[in-house]
Amino acid sequence: MKSELGDTAMDQTRTMPDDDAPEAVPVPHALVPHLDEIAILLDIDGTLLDLMPTPREVWVPPGLSETLGRLTERTSGALALVSGRSLNDIDLIFAPDVFRAVAGHGAEMRLSVDNEADDVHAPPLDKELKRRLAAIAKLSPGILLEDKGYSLALHYRLAPHAEKAIYESVSLIRADLPNAPIEVLPGKFVCEIKHSGFTKASGVHELMKHEPFKGRRPLFIGDDVTDETVFAIMPDMNGLAFSVGRRAIGVNGHFDAPSDVRAFLARLLDPR
Secondary structure, eight states: OOOOOHHHHHHOOOOOOOOOOOOOOOHHHHGGGGGGGGGEOOBTTTTTTOOOGGGGGGGOOOTTHHHHHEEEEEHHTEEEEOOOHHHHHHHHHHTTTEEEEEEGGGTTSEEEEEEEEEEOOOOOOOOHHHHHHGGGGGGGOOOOOESSSSSEEOTTTOGGGGGGHHHHHHHHHHOOOOOOOOOEEEEEEEEEEEEETTOHHHHHHHHHSSSSTTTSSSEEHHHHHHHHHHHHHGGTTTTTEEEESSTTTTTTTEEHHHHHHHHHHHHHTTTO
């Protein structure tokens, strides 16, 4: 899609992954006139919302849901949350508001806020495999188990010393099951095991084929290793990518913290 916003925004926000890189941030005024051409895609934890000791402790700051709602209107519905969380989990966090979403690292998708889910790409994990993986949580107090059905996550923010033991245990299980169609996703104090064949990037690719996203230029903001698959496809989609908390390779710029992302989104609504 040809767009006047791209060259200006990209030139002003290009960054490099080394220590000499400028403190590049997006320029809201370059994007405001073009919201009818953009699809806004947002990771949740560590991007929109501040990280907390446990996944259940995250909360939506005052004003954020209103900002997301108004941006949804300004983009004619082309705003979606792109998360490793399940759709059900996303809805619990943002209740009573409902947003379009790519959930479960691409396992689930919702194209209409009136639907519970439009597509589920992943079958549930094998019960015996889940049982073996769940047993890893017994390695140390503070390891929290999250069963999403199609994936299983081991959160260790409360037990950071257990990181090596967790990944070693997962590796042993994978060695016993070399043909199992599973993939290990490392994240910020979390190790997630899911079915292979779908990622956040595959979910975004599918999302962009449908209205109201079709034909728009994606703007994606994410923070974690799992968001790098989306960073990687943005150039091919003529998109813009921004990382949070670090200068990720290949992005157009970065934010220091989720609070900066929230402020940026709010400024997109300011015609000045």
